[in-house]
Amino acid sequence: MPASFEVEGLAQIQKRIEKLGKQGRRIENDAIQAGAKIVAERMRREVPVSNIDHLHIRDDIHVPKTKRQQGIAYAEVGPGQETAWRARFLEFGTVKMAPRPFISKAGELSRNKALEAIKQELRKGLGL
Secondary structure (H helix, E strand, C coil), X not given: CCECCCCXXXXXXXXXXXXXXXXXXXXXXXXXXXXXXXXXXXXXXXXXXXXXXXXXXXXXXXXXXXXXXXXXXXXXXXXXXXXXHHHHHHHHCCCCCCCCCCHHHHHHHHHHHHHHXXXXXXXXXXXX
């Protein structure tokens, strides 16, 4: 259920990162984290908060370490295990409740800013 988007058009930078090996992966991880933090902040602002005294979804949104799958780096931004079940109800609605999407909305609203943060971090790490 995490928000996701892909950085495209960075083939030249990607080749430079691959040539750097371990240091390149560190630069790439830092860039992914920079973008993910922006998405997480927006998600915290968009999620509705109840007046019930419990762990709120807003307080359980995490940016875990960067992961890799088939050589592609990514970070899954979203609610933790304790609140993910409630977040699904808000995001998709129920039979008795209309959807109040905050994950997809946060992804859409923070997309450009997150992509810019990723690009900026890559440039910084590569000395461009």
